[in-house]
Structure formats: structure tokens, C-alpha cells
Amino acid sequence: MARGVEVRVENVSKVFRDRGVTQALRGVSLTVRKGELFSILGPSGCGKTTLLRILAGLLKPDEGRVFFDGVDVTDVPAYERPIGMVFQDLALFPHLTVYRNVSFSLEIAGWPSDRIERRVREVLQLVRLPYEEFAHRKISQLSGGQQQRVAIARALAREPKLLLLDEPFSHLDYKIRIELIHELKRLQRETGVTTIYVTHDRNEAMLLSDRLAVMKDGVVQQVGTPEEVYRSPANAFVASFLGEVNIIPAKAVNGLIKLGDLEISLERLLPGLGNYTGDVLLLLRPESISLTPPGGDGALRFRVQLAEKVFLGPYTKLLFSGWGDIRLEALAPTREAALLEPGSVVDVYVEASEMRVYTD
Amino acid sequence: MSRRPPLPSALALLAAAPLAYVLATFYLPLLIMLVESLKPQGPSLYVRVLLNPDYTSIMAYSLVLAVVTTASTFLISLPAAYYLSFHVEDEVEKSRYLAAFTVPMLVNFLLKAYALMNVLSVLGLANTYAGMVIGMVYEYLPYMLLPLFSSFERVERRLLEAAQTLGARSHQVFLRVVLPLSLPGIVSGVALVFLMSFTEFVVPAMLGGVYGYTMGYLIWDLFLKYRNWPVGSALAFIVTLVSLVIVYVYTRWGLGYEA
Numbered sequence: 001m002a003r004g005v006e007v008r009v010e011n012v013s014k015v016f017r018d019r020g021v022t023q024a025l026r027g028v029s030l031t032v033r034k035g036e037l038f039s040i041l042g043p044s045g046c047g048k049t050t051l052l053r054i055l056a057g058l059l060k061p062d063e064g065r066v067f068f069d070g071v072d073v074t075d076v077p078a079y080e081r082p083i084g085m086v087f088q089d090l091a092l093f094p095h096l097t098v099y100r101n102v103s104f105s106l107e108i109a110g111w112p113s114d115r116i117e118r119r120v121r122e123v124l125q126l127v128r129l130p131y132e133e134f135a136h137r138k139i140s141q142l143s144g145g146q147q148q149r150v151a152i153a154r155a156l157a158r159e160p161k162l163l164l165l166d167e168p169f170s171h172l173d174y175k176i177r178i179e180l181i182h183e184l185k186r187l188q189r190e191t192g193v194t195t196i197y198v199t200h201d202r203n204e205a206m207l208l209s210d211r212l213a214v215m216k217d218g219v220v221q222q223v224g225t226p227e228e229v230y231r232s233p234a235n236a237f238v239a240s241f242l243g244e245v246n247i248i249p250a251k252a253v254n255g256l257i258k259l260g261d262l263e264i265s266l267e268r269l270l271p272g273l274g275n276y277t278g279d280v281l282l283l284l285r286p287e288s289i290s291l292t293p294p295g296g297d298g299a300l301r302f303r304v305q306l307a308e309k310v311f312l313g314p315y316t317k318l319l320f321s322g323w324g325d326i327r328l329e330a331l332a333p334t335r336e337a338a339l340l341e342p343g344s345v346v347d348v349y350v351e352a353s354e355m356r357v358y359t360d
Numbered sequence: 361m362s363r364r365p366p367l368p369s370a371l372a373l374l375a376a377a378p379l380a381y382v383l384a385t386f387y388l389p390l391l392i393m394l395v396e397s398l399k400p401q402g403p404s405l406y407v408r409v410l411l412n413p414d415y416t417s418i419m420a421y422s423l424v425l426a427v428v429t430t431a432s433t434f435l436i437s438l439p440a441a442y443y444l445s446f447h448v449e450d451e452v453e454k455s456r457y458l459a460a461f462t463v464p465m466l467v468n469f470l471l472k473a474y475a476l477m478n479v480l481s482v483l484g485l486a487n488t489y490a491g492m493v494i495g496m497v498y499e500y501l502p503y504m505l506l507p508l509f510s511s512f513e514r515v516e517r518r519l520l521e522a523a524q525t526l527g528a529r530s531h532q533v534f535l536r537v538v539l540p541l542s543l544p545g546i547v548s549g550v551a552l553v554f555l556m557s558f559t560e561f562v563v564p565a566m567l568g569g570v571y572g573y574t575m576g577y578l579i580w581d582l583f584l585k586y587r588n589w590p591v592g593s594a595l596a597f598i599v600t601l602v603s604l605v606i607v608y609v610y611t612r613w614g615l616g617y618e619a
Binding site for chain 2: 056057058077078079080081083084085087089091092093094095104105107108109154155158164
């Protein structure tokens with residue numbers, strides 16, 4: 001049951017000063033599909049919250065339009081949009097009980113009280129807060145995780161078509177956070193509401209999203225599924241924001257780059273660069289570096305020296321020093337890494353298809 | 361059992377001086393007045409005073425004036441404080457408005473009253489009930505405005521946005537979020553202005569003409585004109601008691617949501 005709206009943002013710009021910091025969005029365009037769980041991921045100050053507030057109708061863009069299901073809602077105020085929002089600091093009403101917080105939007109909408117009660121029971125059940133135990137508590141009598149659930153219940157009470165969440169779990173413990181993220185995912189599947197989740201935490205975004213947008217400095221860098229964005233990042237920023245990555249600067253001459261004693265043809269990495277001359281960046285995920293030669297003939301071989309080992313449980317982080325002052329970080333299964341001692345010189349292997357090259 | 365840490369003796373001395381001052385200047389005279397009022401005929405004087413329609417009618421009249429003053433002050437301050445707190449974005453501009461509202465508090469009241477008298481006589485309102493109420497509101501406005509303003513300032517702005525995203529228009533946001541959350545400030549502003557205006561006698565005396573004979577005026581007359589200290593003291597006690605009871609009941613009711 002797809003109850004959500006399709007959200008389309010066209011060329012939205014906004015510049016304003018908030019507590020002395022200039023926040024900006026520069027020509028943001030995005031489409032979030034009906035019923036999709038979509039994340040906006042970026043460092044603080046990248047404009048993700050500004051974009052969310054524009055979608056909520058709490059801010060007006062300087063330029064550009066916002067469409068819900070193809071209808072221009074740019075000038076529609078927040079109270080007339082079919083939305084539910086969960087704020088970073090929750091913004092639960094301290095003077096009202098759990099029940100009255102959840103029923104707030106229903107009272108405003110003028111529902112009769114028996115229907116309100118039925119809906120409050122339903123929504124509290126949806127967020128797994130037993131009605132008898134919690135409905136008549138005050139907000140201050142709840143734990144952080146319970147308050148989160150109330151905030152989500154309040155936002156979902158009047159069955160919005162678009163659920164907006166602004167880093168709602170950022171101040172919770174890791175365990176509760178993961179638990180709530182799974183809950184949110186379940187809720188979203190059950191209700192089918194289009195959901196936009198703003199976060200600076202790549203793990204949350206990857207765990208949660210059908211698709212995500214990575215933002216930086218008010219500009220959308222890339223939109224895609226977590227896997228697409230992780231595996232084929234549009235640029236070095238996206239690559240490093242989504243996970244650990246080795247960024248190796250190199251010079252290309254006529255489509256050839258030299259890394260130590262290794263010559264690599266750019267054409268192998270990115271077709272169409274056969275004759276490129278200039279600076280390039282090579283990006284390589286630590287887990288793409290393997291200690292054993294893979295089958296097939298696509299692998300590049302680097303001779304490196306192990307500088308440091310960092311034990312991470314099932315995996316061990318290996319820091320290699322290579323040609324020049326290049327350092328390579330690799331992630332290997334601990335049982336493989338155990339065979340290496342710092343100082344030893346080894347060959348490591350990378351499938352050419354795992355390496356990304358950027359010419360900017 | 362919790363035991364209070366012993367107060368260092370130097371600190372105790374520091375606290376003792378102001379305490380002694382308050383005792384000597386407030387509670388002691390009050391006690392003397394109580395004794396004074398009971399000296400001639402004991403508690404029966406109170407019964408006589410309370411049964412005398414001359415006194416009770418003036419008390420009722422003052423009560424009505426206090427309610428009218430408080431209500432007018434509230435109705436004028438509420439929109440002003442609301443606008444100031446929620447719609448003046450610039451902090452400098454905000455503090456300028458605030459100063460404009462509070463500077464009159466710093467000016468000697470007689471000065472203000474004479475100035476106002478001139479304006480009222482130009483308007484033909486001198487020595488009228490309306491003129492008197494205008495004077496009262498003028499005097500007490502800051503005492504209402506400041507508590508209202510500061511309690512509006514304390515309302516978390518995020519809550520207003522949350523209410524908007526839940527479908528509330530601005531009047532609904534005000535009634536359902538701002539007002540209940542600023543109740544403590546509203547209650548204290550209203551109680552303060554009510555208490556002060558109930559016993560006020562300078563403004564009514566100067567601006568009210570024949571309408572200006574209030575409780576405060578009566579007590580003033582009893583003490584200084586008729587030299588009737590027992591009745592004056594009894595009335596003063598009754599007025600104090602009545603205002604305390606009213607304010608107690610009102611604050612319990614007004615802040616009831618917190619209990």
C-alpha cells in the first residue's frame with residue numbers, strides 16, 4: 001500500500017545566516033519516489049537540514065520549486081502540507097502527556113474523541129509503546145528511546161504522506177540507535193509513507209535507505225542506492241564520506257600512470273581515458289586490497305611494506321607503506337593478517353575493476 | 361535523615377542583618393498594627409467593620425477596579441509581549457522596544473501622573489472613571505508586560521515549528537502551545553498587577569476625582585484624617601487577607617496543570 005507522495009525538488013537555492021554561520025543550498029534537484037526510504041547524508045553545514053525544512057514548509061526557498069505528486073507546494077505553509085516531522089531535539093510538548101502529544105494533530109484536524117483514542121492506541125502499538133503503560137505519562141517520565149518513539153508516533157498519527165526526520169537518533173546510544181533504525185524501517189514498510197531521513201552518519205544512511213543523496217556545501221554530490229554510491233562514488237568526497245578509502249594522487253602521461261614500479265593503463269580503469277595526460281586521483285577501498293592473488297588476470301600487484309597492524313576483531317586493519325610516501329590502508333580477515341608481521345615486505349593485489357579513477 | 365550542614369558563623373551574620381531589617385520594618389509594624397486594631401474592642405471590631413456596608417461597598421468597588429485594571433493591562437500587554445517576543449527578529453530592535461516599555465518604571469510616579477493629568481484634561485477624561493483606569497493601566501503595564509515577555513521568550517521555538525508540522529495554524533499554535541507553556545509568567549503578571557491595583561490610592565486620588573475613593577484611599581483617610589487607627593488597621597488587615605486568599609486560589613488554579 002503506497003500511501004506516500006513523490007517528492008520532487010527542482011533547482012532549489014537558499015542562502016541565510018543562522019547563528020552567524022551562512023547556510024546555503026545551491027541549485028538542489030532531487031526526486032524521491034513514492035513510498036521510498038530516502039536519506040540525505042552529509043557533514044554538518046552541508047545544507048541537509050535546510051533542505052528538509054524547505055520540504056516541511058518551515059522555510060521558503062529563495063529560488064526553485066518543490067512538488068508533491070507533481071503539485072507545486074512551494075508556497076504552501078507547513079500546516080497545510082501532508083507531512084509528519086521528527087526533529088533532532090524531538091520537540092515533544094512538555095506540558096502534554098504522551099497521549100495528548102500523539103493526538104495533537106488529530107485534535108487540530110477536529111477528529112471525534114473516540115476515533116482519536118482508537119488512532120492513538122493504534123499508533124502507540126505501531127511504535128511498540130504499550131498504551132496502558134505509557135499513554136498517560138508525562139514526557140519527562142520517559143527514557144530517550146521512548147521519547148523517540150513518541151515523537152515518531154506523533155508524526156505518524158494523522159497518516160502523513162511524507163515523513164521527515166532530522167537526525168532523530170543522533171543523541172542516543174549506539175545499541176538503541178540501531179534498534180530504532182530497524183524499527184523505523186519496519187514502520188516505513190508497514191505504512192508505505194515516503195520517508196526522508198537526514199543524517200551525517202553513513203552507517204545509519206546505508207542501513208536504512210533505499211536510496212540516498214550525498215550533500216556537501218549545499219550541493220547534491222550523488223544520488224543512488226547505498227551500494228551504488230559506495231561502490232561507484234561520483235567523486236573523492238563521496239568516496240571518503242561513505243567509508244574508509246585510500247586516495248592516491250598520481251600523474252598520467254598519455255593514458256599511463258606510474259605507481260612505483262607499476263605501470264597502469266588508464267583505459268583499463270576507465271574506458272575513454274586512453275590518451276589522458278594530467279593529474280588523477282585513484283580511489284581504493286581498504287577491503288579491495290587482498291593478500292592473496294585473485295583468480296583471473298585483472299589484478300594489479302603492489303609491493304608494499306607492512307607498517308602497522310590494528311586489530312578490529314574479525315578484521316585487522318593493515319597500514320602499508322609503498323612507493324614514495326604513499327600509505328595504503330587495507331582491511332583483511334584477521335586470520336589472514338595474523339601471518340604478517342610489521343616490517344615484512346609483501347605483495348598485495350587489487351582487481352582493476354575495484355579501483356576508481358578521477359581526473360579532476 | 362538529612363542533616364543540614366552548619367552555616368559558617370560569618371555567613372550567618374551576613375544573613376542576620378537583612379533578616380533583622382525585614383523583621384523590624386515589616387513584621388514588627390504589622391504586629392503592632394494587629395495589636396492596635398484589637399486593643400479597643402477585640403475581634404468584634406472586625407465583625408463590625410465587615411458588616412458595615414460603607415466599608416464593604418468601598419472594598420467591592422476597589423475589587424472591581426482592580427479586576428478592570430488587571431484585565432485591561434493584560435489585554436494590552438499580551439499582544440505587545442507576543443509581538444515583541446515572536447515577531448521582532450533583531451535582538452537590538454527587541455531590546456529597544458523593551459527599554460521603551462520599561463523606562464516609564466524608572467520615572468517618578470508623581471511626575472508621570474501630572475503629565476498624564478494634562479493629557480487627560482485635554483481629552484476631557486480628567487476626573488472620570490475611564491481616566492482613572494487609563495492611569496492605572498499606565499502605571500502597571502510594565503509589571504504585566506515583562507513577566508509575559510520573559511515567559512514567551514522561554515518557550516522553545518522548535519515546539520512552534522513542531523505544532524505547525526502537525527497542522528496547527530498560528531492561532532492554534534498560540535492557544536495550544538505558547539499559552540499553556542507561558543502560564544507561569546501570565547499568572548505572576550496578573551497576580552502582581554491585581555495585588556498592587558487593589559490597594560492603590562495615589563492614582564485614583566489624583567486622576568479619579570469622585571470615582572477615586574478606593575480602599576487604599578479610605579485606609580489613608582482613616583489613619584491620617586480621622587485618626588481612627590483601630591478601624592484603619594482592621595481594614596488594612598482584611599484587605600491583605602482578601603488579596604492573599606484571592607491570589608492563592610488563583611495561582612493554584614492557574615498553575616494547576618503542573619500539579
